[in-house]
Every structure is written in C-alpha cells, then in structure tokens.
Amino acid sequence: METVLIVEDDPTMLRALKDNFDFHGYKTVTAEDGEEGLNTALNAKPDLIVLDIMLPKINGYEVCRLIRREKLAMPIIMLTAKGEESDIILGLNLGADDYVTKPFSIKELLARVEALLRRTRKTEPETYEFGDYRLDIPARTFTRRGEEIALSPKEFRLLELFVKRPGRALTRDEILNLVWGYDSFVGERSIDRFVTTLRNKIEPDPHNPIYIHTVREIGYKFEPPS
Numbered sequence: 001m002e003t004v005l006i007v008e009d010d011p012t013m014l015r016a017l018k019d020n021f022d023f024h025g026y027k028t029v030t031a032e033d034g035e036e037g038l039n040t041a042l043n044a045k046p047d048l049i050v051l052d053i054m055l056p057k058i059n060g061y062e063v064c065r066l067i068r069r070e071k072l073a074m075p076i077i078m079l080t081a082k083g084e085e086s087d088i089i090l091g092l093n094l095g096a097d098d099y100v101t102k103p104f105s106i107k108e109l110l111a112r113v114e115a116l117l118r119r120t121r122k123t124e125p126e127t128y129e130f131g132d133y134r135l136d137i138p139a140r141t142f143t144r145r146g147e148e149i150a151l152s153p154k155e156f157r158l159l160e161l162f163v164k165r166p167g168r169a170l171t172r173d174e175i176l177n178l179v180w181g182y183d184s185f186v187g188e189r190s191i192d193r194f195v196t197t198l199r200n201k202i203e204p205d206p207h208n209p210i211y212i213h214t215v216r217e218i219g220y221k222f223e224p225p226s
Contacts, residue, residue: 002117003027003178005046007037007063008079009055017050020106026113029177034058041067044174045074045165048117050109052079053091061094068095075116077109128163130211130224133202135163154179155198162212162222171219195220 004026008014014030021028029044031037034055041049041063049067053060064076075097080087088099098112128135134143140156142149151159157179161170172188199206213221 001025001027002047003029003044004113005029005031005037005040005044005049007031007034007040007049007055007060008052009033010052016106017109020110021113024110027178032056034060034063038063038066041072041074042070043168043171044178045072045168047120048074048113049076050079050113051076051096053087054081061090064091064094064096075120077112077116079104130163135159149201151198151201154194155201158194158198159202162220163224166222166224169215169218169221175219 004021006014006017006021006028008017008030009032011032014032018028018030029040029046031040035057037049037051037055038058040046051060051063055063058066060078060080064078067074067076076095078091078096078099079102080091080099081102091099097116100109100112126137128137132144133149136142137160142151142156142159158175161175161178172191175191176188195212196206199209199212202211203209211222211224213223215221
C-alpha cells in the first residue's frame with residue numbers, strides 16, 4: 001500500500017481527496033498548512049505528495065522547494081486555482097512533477113497519481129541487504145544466509161519501513177501511521193513489543209542491538225552496517 005500525503009487547507013476538499021484516495025487503496029496522510037505538510041513530508045517520506053499552492057504559513061512553492069532541497073525524490077503534484085502559465089512553470093522549475101488546475105476531475109488526478117507512481121516503482125529497490133540478511137519485498141521473504149526467517153505481516157511491514165528509511169529517527173506515531181494506519185487501536189506499548197520481537201529475530205544480541213536502535217523520547221532508528 002503506497003502512502004499519499006495530501007496538503008490542502010480547504011477542509012471540504014481535503015476530506016473529499018482523502019476519501020477518494022482511501023477508496024482506491026492508498027494510505028493517506030494529510031496536512032492543512034504548509035508548515036505541517038513540510039514536516040510530514042520530511043518525516044513520513046510518503047510515496048507521493050498532492051500539494052496545494054495557496055497554503056497558510058508556507059505556500060506550496062516553498063514547500064516544494066524545501067522538499068527538493070532535502071534531496072527527497074517522491075513525485076509531487078501541485079493543485080492550483082491559477083491558470084497562468086508562469087505559475088505552472090514556476091512550480092515545475094521548483095521540482096514539481098505535474099500540476100492540476102482547480103476545479104479538476106478526481107479521475108484525472110488519480111490517473112496522474114498512478115502514472116507517476118508507476119514510474120517510481122521501476123526505480124525503487126526490490127531487495128534490501130544488511131549483514132547476513134536479505135529482505136525481498138516482492139517475494140515477501142526475509143532470509144539469513146539463504147535460510148528463511150518467519151515474520152508476521154506486521155513484522156515484515158515494520159522491517160520494510162526501517163530498511164527503506166536508514167539512519168532516520170522514526171517516531172512511534174509515524175510507525176503507527178505507516179504500518180498500522182491512523183484508524184488502528186494499536187498503542188505505543190504494542191509498537192514497542194513488535195520492535196522487541198523483531199529484534200529477537202534479527203539482532204545477534206537483542207539487549208545490545210546493532211540494527212534497530214532506540215531513540216530516547218522519540219522512537220526508533222535503523223542503522224545498517226557500513
């Protein structure tokens with residue numbers, strides 16, 4: 001399930017977009033102003049961003065520029081009520097991949113999202129290796145020196161989340177959202193238990209982890225060996 005961040009300050013439009021993306025099988029996260037949208041993009045690293053231009057606090061152009069400054073390459077589709085060619089060119093020059101002018105067809109937006117994600121999927125690694133381990137995303141297998149290690153679906157998704165974001169501190173809220181979803185009743189203690197179980201399966205010494213580190217008062221960070 002791919003994650004789409006929607007940054008839109010109109011509550012009605014935001015709800016309509018979220019409902020449609022949820023219905024079509026995407027996991028959605030939302031933000032109602034540019035500052036919140038930027039922070040969510042930098043921390044959650046969604047697969048794609050739908051970004052309104054006219055936003056409180058930080059406008060969409062600046063959000064796009066700052067995202068690209070951080071070397072994040074996820075596709076960005078800008079939503080604009082402006083039809084001026086200069087505004088469109090500005091957004092594309094700042095790093096946006098596409099734009100849709102309001103009012104727009106939700107089918108058209110979804111089609112553009114799918115087209116951009118297809119392009120991204122071709123470049124995303126399908127396997128990740130660290131130490132003696134190999135995580136094969138398409139095959140849904142995790143092995144150590146060729147021998148498979150059984151992971152539950154949530155353990156697999158949790159490990160996938162970690163290996164795709166090496167070196168980045170992930171808060172428990174982010175882990176909850178990206179693995180379980182906002183509507184889940186799972187709490188922080190459950191996340192800690194899942195991390196402990198995962199450590200027991202991959203760490204040589206679970207009490208002194210070398211891969212999954214605790215970040216005090218924040219959450220966890222995956223550090224593959226150099």
